[in-house]
Amino acid sequence: MNNLVPCDMNRKPIILLSCEHAVNHVPAAYQDLFAKQHALLTSHRGIDFGALAIAQSLAQALNIKLICATTSRLLIDCNRSLTHPHCFSEVTKHLPTMIKQQIIAQYYLPYRQAVEQVIQTNVDNHHQVIHLSIHSFTPQLHGTIREVDIGLLYDPKRAPEKNFAQQWKNSLKKQANHLRIRLNSPYQGTSDGFTTALRKKFPPELYLGIEVESNQALLRRPSSLEHLANTLLVSLPTLRVKNL
Template sequence: MHDDRLIEPSEGPAFAVRRPDGASDVVLICEHASKTMPKALGTMGLDEAALESHIAWDIGAQRVAEMLSDRLEAPLVSQRFSRLAYDCNRPPEVAGAYPDRSEIYDVPGNAGLSAEDKARRAEALYHPFHEAIDALVDGRLSDGRNVVLVTVHSFTPVYFGTPREGHLGILHDDDSRFADAMLEAAQVLELDQVLRNYPYGPQDGVTHTLQRHGLTRQIANVMLEIRNDLITDEAGQAVWAARIAELLEMSLGRLNPEGVQDDA
């Protein structure tokens, strides 16, 4: 019998969950946590430099998310395979879920994928990851708990040759409640270069996870983008985890139990 599975059992599940019973209202998500490629896909025609670069994963994001999980006592759901195999912040029907080009790199392993190829990727990587988030969030809501969804990403400091000066982007889709609270908290804490919908926004198609899990349930949600040269080592990761934890805690305090921002 032909085995059509993309991921071998020895490679483990498509996702990992840390602190599933965490006490915090925050549920953390890291869609681009790993640069690991499923063995079945090999190197996808890329050299080692490309497979280590920001096109394969969000550098530093997973470690910051883990530190946040521990600081806040918050659950964290992370993807365990590279965004090049499947970008879990994109739905299966869009081309960006299987990018055949990412910034300056062509991705030969994603060129000319058939509908069957794409379905195999989505079945192995996208659906298990998002079903794990569904189960965690719905379980908490059914227990009568408040949930605030926070996704953790990083961005490259130079994109198509253009430097990016911002340090932290706070992104939102139609629901800006929590982003507004975080931006106000950043002003109170006098943090520089904390910017709204930077370096991307909803128009760039980057808010799929917020839409699928936050907007559909009408729970407060935000997407964080940290410039990756600030979080390449443990020291930088700890600094930013501490800053973001303080921002999140201050912002949670500005939401009433219904998740509506207090005006006072």
């Protein structure tokens, strides 16, 4: 791996892995809502295909903890703020407020609080947290083919994130020059998301939030998925990894 000099020389950088759209599972209490939504649940709307496998591969190789959401984003999207119009999907947005509050309390808040607690604990223990939020995206959206293989999303106003993302992109190009590596594509790193929310709670020298977006076209076969996970791993610019 390449070396990344920490922003605060007194703090050791550690990696936190999360996966907000890991599964398309719907808890039993809400399955009736999705009785006629099988096609939707098994589409890219219901799950980030391959993201969990990528995250698990990285977690195993780095010997670090992975925190995953346990329900489909179609029940509630843990990568959206509660005020975002798509936090609840078209299937759940018309539910009574009391039911929505139950879903928030059971699935949304525990996930978000678990990630935030890990960050806070490590910041308190004088570590710099590099949070890698693992996602994937559909190769074609609304008829437009996305000319991206790996996207690294970050906030360009936060220098540590910008430097980390640029260094990782450069390293990825050396490892796999055939891949199309883009910064803040196919989405903007400052759009509504979990890392965006966490940036408001932790300063840039203590928290780096990077969303890693992989093209699902590269994740359809186990061999190509494994190759992509290994490419991300060996190119990862990190100084040291500590178990969370």
